[in-house]
Amino acid sequence: xxxxxxxxxxxxxxxxxxxxxxxxxxxxxxxxxxxxxxxxxxxxxxxxxxxxxxxxxxxxxxxxxxxxxxxxxxxxxxxxxxxxxxxxxxxxxxxxxxxxxxxxxxxxxxxxxxxxxxxxxxxxxxxxxxxxxxxxxxxxxxxxxxxxxxxxxxxxxxxxxxxxxxxxxxxxxxxxxxxxxxxxxxxxxxxxxxxxxxxxxxxxxxxxxxxxxxxxxxxxxxxxxxxxxxxxxxxxxxxxxxxxxxxxxxxxxxxxxxxxxxxxxxxxxxxxxxxxxxxxxxxxxxxxxxxxxxxxxxxxxxxxxxxxxxxxxxxxxxxxxxxxxxxxxxxxxxxxxxxxxxxxxxxxxxxxxxxxxxxxxxxxxxxxxxxxxxxxxxxxxxxxxxxxxxxxxxxxxxxxxxxxxxxxxxxxxxxxxxxxxxxxxxxxxxxxxxxxxxxxxxxxxxxxxxxxxxxxxxxxxxxxxxxxxxxxxxxxxxxxxxxxxxxxxxxxxxxxxxxxxxxxxxxxxxxxxxxxxxxxxxxxxxxxxxxxxxxxxxxxxxxxxxxxxxxxxxxxxxxxxxxxxxxxxxxxxxxxxxxxxxxxxxxxxxx
Amino acid sequence: xxxxxxxxxxxxxxxxxxxxxxxxxxxxxxxxxxxxxxxxxxxxxxxxxxxxxxxxxxxxxxxxxxxxxxxxxxxxxxxxxxxxxxxxxxxxxxxxxxxxxxxxxxxxxxxxxxxxxxxxxxxxxxxxxxxxxxxxxxxxxxxxxxxxxxxxxxxxxxxxxxxxxxxxxxxxxxxxxxxxxxxxxxxxxxxxxxxxxxxxxxxxxxxxxxxxxxxxxxxxxxxxxxxxxxxxxxxxxxxxxxxxxxxxxxxxxxxxxxxxxxxxxxxxxxxxxxxxxxxxxxxxxxxxxxxxxxxxxxxxxxxxxxxxxxx
Numbered sequence: 035x036x037x038x039x040x041x042x043x044x045x046x047x048x049x050x051x052x053x054x055x056x057x058x059x060x061x062x063x064x065x066x067x068x069x070x071x072x073x074x075x076x077x078x079x080x081x082x083x084x085x086x087x088x089x090x091x092x093x094x095x096x097x098x099x100x101x102x103x104x105x106x107x108x109x110x111x112x113x114x115x116x117x118x119x120x121x122x123x124x125x126x127x128x129x130x131x132x133x134x135x136x137x138x139x140x141x142x143x144x145x146x147x148x149x150x151x152x153x154x155x156x157x158x159x160x161x162x163x164x165x166x167x168x169x170x171x172x173x174x175x176x177x178x179x180x181x182x183x184x185x186x187x188x189x190x191x192x193x194x195x196x197x198x199x200x201x202x203x204x205x206x207x208x209x210x211x212x213x214x215x216x217x218x219x220x221x222x223x224x225x226x227x228x229x230x231x232x233x234x235x236x237x238x239x240x241x242x243x244x245x246x247x248x249x250x251x252x253x254x255x256x257x258x259x260x261x262x263x264x265x266x267x268x269x270x271x272x273x274x275x276x277x278x279x280x281x282x283x284x285x286x287x288x289x290x291x292x293x294x295x296x297x298x299x300x301x302x303x304x305x306x307x308x309x310x311x312x313x314x315x316x317x318x319x320x321x322x323x324x325x326x327x328x329x330x331x332x333x334x335x336x337x338x339x340x341x342x343x344x345x346x347x348x349x350x351x352x353x354x355x356x357x358x359x360x361x362x363x364x365x366x367x368x369x370x371x372x373x374x375x376x377x378x379x380x381x382x383x384x385x386x387x388x389x390x391x392x393x394x395x396x397x398x399x400x401x402x403x404x405x406x407x408x409x410x411x412x413x414x415x416x417x418x419x420x421x422x423x424x425x426x427x428x429x430x431x432x433x434x435x436x437x438x439x440x441x442x443x444x445x446x447x448x449x450x451x452x453x454x455x456x457x458x459x460x461x462x463x464x465x466x467x468x469x470x471x472x473x474x475x476x477x478x479x480x481x482x483x484x485x486x487x488x489x490x491x492x493x494x495x496x497x498x499x500x501x502x503x504x505x506x507x508x509x510x511x512x513x514x515x516x517x518x519x520x521x522x523x524x525x526x527x528x529x530x531x532x533x534x535x536x537x538x539x540x541x542x543x544x545x546x547x548x549x550x551x552x553x554x555x556x557x558x559x560x561x562x563x564x565x566x567x568x569x570x571x572x573x574x575x576x577x578x579x580x581x582x583x584x585x586x587x588x589x590x591x592x593x594x595x596x597x598x599x600x601x602x603x604x605x606x607x608x609x610x611x612x613x614x615x616x617x618x619x620x621x622x623x624x625x
Numbered sequence: 626x627x628x629x630x631x632x633x634x635x636x637x638x639x640x641x642x643x644x645x646x647x648x649x650x651x652x653x654x655x656x657x658x659x660x661x662x663x664x665x666x667x668x669x670x671x672x673x674x675x676x677x678x679x680x681x682x683x684x685x686x687x688x689x690x691x692x693x694x695x696x697x698x699x700x701x702x703x704x705x706x707x708x709x710x711x712x713x714x715x716x717x718x719x720x721x722x723x724x725x726x727x728x729x730x731x732x733x734x735x736x737x738x739x740x741x742x743x744x745x746x747x748x749x750x751x752x753x754x755x756x757x758x759x760x761x762x763x764x765x766x767x768x769x770x771x772x773x774x775x776x777x778x779x780x781x782x783x784x785x786x787x788x789x790x791x792x793x794x795x796x797x798x799x800x801x802x803x804x805x806x807x808x809x810x811x812x813x814x815x816x817x818x819x820x821x822x823x824x825x826x827x828x829x830x831x832x833x834x835x836x837x838x839x840x841x842x843x844x845x846x847x848x849x850x851x852x853x854x855x856x857x858x859x860x861x862x863x864x865x866x867x868x869x870x871x872x873x874x875x876x877x878x879x880x881x882x883x884x885x886x887x888x889x890x891x892x893x894x895x896x897x898x899x900x901x902x903x904x905x906x907x908x909x910x911x912x913x914x915x916x917x918x919x920x921x922x923x924x925x926x927x928x929x930x931x932x933x934x935x936x
Contacts, residue, residue: 069894071708079665166679171667188675250709266719266886267792312791316882318774319790322782326789495657495899502661502668514666535661536669 060616061308062596062609065320065329069313070269073261074249075235076160079168081515081606084232088607089271089309090135091235091255094126094153094214095226097519097605100286100295103421104519104604106226110148110236110256112212121221121558128212131278137254139244145276148236148256150208155239157206158199163188169233176225178205178217199239223558227518232606258304258610271309282598282611295600298613305598305613324591327622330614331592331599335361337468340408343591348409358594363410365420366588367519367603372397372461372476372510373501373580376541380457381507388448389456390578394433395441396483397581402475406468410587416571417514417524419585421603423560424521424567431575434582441483453484461487462501462509464494469511472583476510502535513586519604521567522555528574542579595619626927630920637916644912645697645905649690652901658682659706662899680706693905702906707898712906715891722792723887726803726879727872730810735865737811738818745819746826747849757819764816769809773882776809790884806883810876821864825857832856858929866922870914874907 070086072078078087096109108114110132115124134145157177160167161184175181183203205217218225228234241254253261258280259271284299298305312329314320317336321343324332335343343361345351350361374390376382381389403411415431418424442452450456461476463469470491477487487508492500500506516523526537530548533541547570554566588601595618598611660676661668677683681692696702702712745754781789787805829835830853838848873888880889888907895903 074709077709163675163679166676168664169667170672171669174669174672247704247709265792265794266890267884268886312884314790314884318777319882319884322777322789326782326785328789493655493657493899494897495659495662496655497657498661499657502658502673517667532669535673537667 058310058616059308060306060614061310062306062612062614063310063312063329064609065314065323065332066269066311067320067334068315069266070264070311072250073253073264074247075156075232075237076165076167076169077250078232084606085609086269086311087232087235087253088257089259089609090253090257090261090274091232091237092132092257093231093235094128094229096230096607097602098283098285099602099605099608099611100283100290100600102287103423106230109230111229115226121223122218124216124218124225125209126214126216128214129278130212132256133276133278134238134241134256135254135260135274136276137241139238139240139254145254145256146238147211149211150214151211152236152238153214153234154203154206154208155199155242156237157234158183158203159237159242160233162198167233169231172228172231172233176218176222176228177203178219179203180205221556221558224518224520224522224555227520230518230604257607259309262308267313269311269313271311273304273307277304280610290600293600295598298598298611304610306609309609324593327593327619330596330612330619331590333590335408335410335589335591337408344408348404354591360592360594362590362592362599362601363587364601365412366586367419367421367516368513369414369417369419369524369585370472370511370513370583371414371580372472372508372583373512373540374578375504375507375509376543376579377504378507381459382541384577386448387577388444389450390581391433391576392441392444392448392483393480393485394578394581395435395437395444396485397476397479398436399434399583400436402472403584405475406471407584407586408589410589412585412587414582414585416575417527417582418521418567418571419516419524422516422519422521422524424564429571431582433575433578438482445483445485450484453486456485458486458488460490460507462490462492462497462506463511464497465491466494466511472511501539504534504541510583516603521563525551525554525567525570528570528579540579542574542577544573544577547573593619593622595622626924630924633920633923637913640916641697641909641912642694644908645693646690648905648908649693652904653686656901656904657899659899659901663706696902696905697909700909702902702909705895705903706900707894707903712903715903716888716906716910719886719888719891720873722885723873723876723880723889725799726806726810726876726885726887729803730807730814731868731872733807734811734814734818738815739822739861741815741819742822742826743849743854745823746830746853747845749827749830758823761816761819764812765820769813769878772809772813773806773878776805776812777882780808781805790882792883792885802883803885806876806879806885810879822857822861825860825864826853828860829853829856856930859926862925862929863922866918866925867915869918870911873914874911 066082068082071080071083073086073090075087075091078084092110094109094111095106098105098107110129112127112129115126117124128148128150130147132148134140134148136143136145140146157173157180159165160170160173161180163184164187173180180203183201187198207215209215236256238254241249245252251264258274258277260274262270262272280303282298282301282303284296286295290296314323317338320332321336321339323329343351343354350359354361374381380386399413403409403413412420415429415434420427445451445453461473463473473489477489480487497506497509501509514524514527526532528542528547529538529551530543530545532538533543550566550570554563554570557563557566588603590599590601592599595615597613597615599608602608659680660673660682664672664676681689684692704711705715708715741757745757748754777789781787788802791802793799793802834852835848838852874892877889877893879885880887881893891903892907894900895907
């Protein structure tokens with residue numbers, strides 16, 4: 035028996051080692067750091083699902099791949115929309131050479147041309163209560179008649195015998211096959227951003243009717259890639275053979291040409307024939323696979339292996355440089371924060387403003403960037419991150435300087451000299467190492483001014499529930515990632531009517547702020563918008579509903595044979611621009 | 626025998642009811658509200674209410690519990706809150722991956738553990754026996770995570786003997802992906818298995834029938850491998866069969882680190898996402914399997930030991 039066992043083990047090892055490596059040719063191999071939950075545009079509410087959706091589904095607009103600040107450009111639309119004088123009617127012309135991928139849902143399995151009605155169907159599907167879309171918010175309240183249509187369906191009011199999708203929606207009209215007219219409920223400068231999102235991409239009615247909820251693992255889009263296989267741990271895409279002629283951008287921002295990002299200007303995209311997404315959520319296998327050249331780029335630098343990637347002064351190590359790997363790091367459009375529940379009697383409301391100001395002053399942010407974010411980030415002064423209109427690099431939040439003496443003074447002013455009389459506060463956090471580290475550092479910082487804090491570590495779903503139900507008192511380790519590059523996406527987080535469980539999680543209420551915000555979302559003039567941003571900023575700076583912490587960087591590690599990668603916070607389908615030098619990669623793999 | 630089987634199957638009903646009650650209570654206490662989790666950061670009060678209604682979360686807890694029992698009784702768990710996939714499809718897709726890893730690893734783990742246990746029992750009290758016991762204790766004291774990190778770094782990355790992670794539906798390629806996690810599984814389990822099996826064997830060594838065999842002049846080798854092993858098989862069988870449901874539902878850590886799309890990682894994701902339909906499906910299946918295999922163990926006793934009769 036012993037011999038059999040030894041033999042089996044040896045056979046296992048030898049067999050494993052000798053299995054041939056398959057030739058991958060012009061394939062892009064990516065390590066996705068989280069599972070792809072869905073391929074259905076109506077349910078893609080996270081970055082990884084959004085990326086997968088945009089491989090195969092396309093919307094009317096997209097963000098320019100290279101230009102910064104981010105600029106909306108046409109995708110399926112033939113041009114930018116014609117907007118009426120009152121800003122409420124958008125007339126959008128569609129390209130006439132856009133086809134759905136071949137699929138059994140179409141007659142004879144041949145994908146048909148995309149027409150304006152397809153967008154109307156896709157958006158109605160998003161609004162359909164039966165779809166229970168997580169991303170319905172993108173169109174909620176924006177299009178004339180769409181919410182009313184949704185209400186009708188909820189009340190079971192649809193005409194029997196007629197599909198509810200055949201009922202008209204007042205604000206959505208196909209003028210002809212290639213012209214779509216959208217009427218908005220109000221002047222809405224943000225609407226164009228909604229048309230870049232995975233949620234508003236076009237889906238064929240035939241596909242929705244044939245596959246229903248199974249669209250979560252299938253896809254019938256118009257995009258550059260066709261789904262070949264969907265597994266929990268791996269997704270494979272192949273080039274869409276009938277993809278229209280789209281080209282690599284010919285313009286970028288300063289420095290792009292020098293960085294080689296315009297070398298492929300004007301060439302047809304996509305460049306790669308195939309994409310293999312390997313889902314690798316753990317740091318060690320992600321990093322080891324990348325080092326072993328199994329992936330062409332890596333999203334998210336594995337913290338546990340940071341010492342192999344970055345030196346003590348946060349520059350790429352010699353090994354990384356010698357192997358031709360590149361670290362691409364640019365400011366993420368996001369901010370992290372420590373929040374105060376404004377309905378909590380101890381930390382919330384105008385009466386405890388000085389307490390919150392004191393806590394903000396006692397929290398020294400600068401060291402945390404090196405400690406928790408590999409030095410790749412920037413201390414936040416406001417909710418508006420770099421790269422978004424209204425970001426002011428000169429602006430200093432007066433309560434974000436580190437000043438213990440002033441903090442103690444304010445604490446005493448609020449009736450808690452040296453923290454005396456203030457009950458122990460509870461800080462909620464999710465089960466995550468970085469969240470824990472940030473929390474411990476916060477506890478230590480507050481102890482210096484006499485504030486005692488008890489940590490309450492819970493699961494992510496439980497933390498969400500506690501915040502939404504206004505049960506959490508103070509919480510942190512959370513990041514707001516912008517959905518689109520407009521300051522509204524950050525500023526709305528303090529808009530009173532959106533209190534928890536809405537996006538205003540702190541349930542902050544200040545009527546003066548709300549009035550300014552309501553004016554802001556209707557304003558198109560940049561100068562006026564900037565003035566409003568400054569006024570809103572001065573209000574929340576004083577009230578400190580939260581301590582804005584860090585703008586983390588978006589980081590990518592790439593190999594030398596991968597070209598055209600530029601970190602983009604909103605263009606989910608960047609992979610269509612990437613080019614792999616397969617020969618160079620093969621030489622490295624054969625070494 | 627038939628009466629015994631029927632009685633045991635009837636006992637399963639209150640057991641399953643109890644498990645359902647515990648899972649339901651725990652989920653409602655610490656699981657968070659799935660509606661908040663699903664709708665994400667832009668959720669409004671109205672949307673949350675609508676989704677709760679859609680998911681049946683607006684019903685009373687008693688009604689929700691009866692819905693849960695109904696889904697257990699019909700084995701229809703519906704769709705996952707997170708992925709919207711049919712849960713039965715998810716399970717059928719995940720099970721081959723979990724079993725591909727678990728079956729070879731488990732067989733080797735048990736056979737190797739038993740072989741070493743017999744060997745050290747044969748040399749009981751010697752330096753060899755003590756050395757193996759010490760090694761087993763040391764092996765058991767090291768976390769499984771340490772074995773995984775070490776194995777992945779040394780054997781996959783440094784020596785290049787195995788792929789670092791991955792899985793292939795093609796069985797030829799799959800083999801190379803599951804080899805390293807399977808070996809780590811065996812190593813992690815070996816310490817405890819050898820110790821347990823050694824105890825089972827040594828319990829038998831002091832029995833009367835062993836003294837009788839010695840008195841009859843049989844060799845130590847024959848006594849151990851012929852008589853002792855046969856009698857030690859009853860506790861071994863209990864120990865082995867009761868682990869089988871866990872094999873089917875997957876190894877969380879190994880699947881996660883090696884990118885194996887098995888049931889373990891499905892369960893972990895469900896817990897992270899407050900995906901109650903998946904959680905209840907996985908717990909129900911594990912409970913049912915546990916009860917079935919416990920019954921199978923009892924039935925096998927009579928095969929291994931004719932003295933055992935089922936009443």
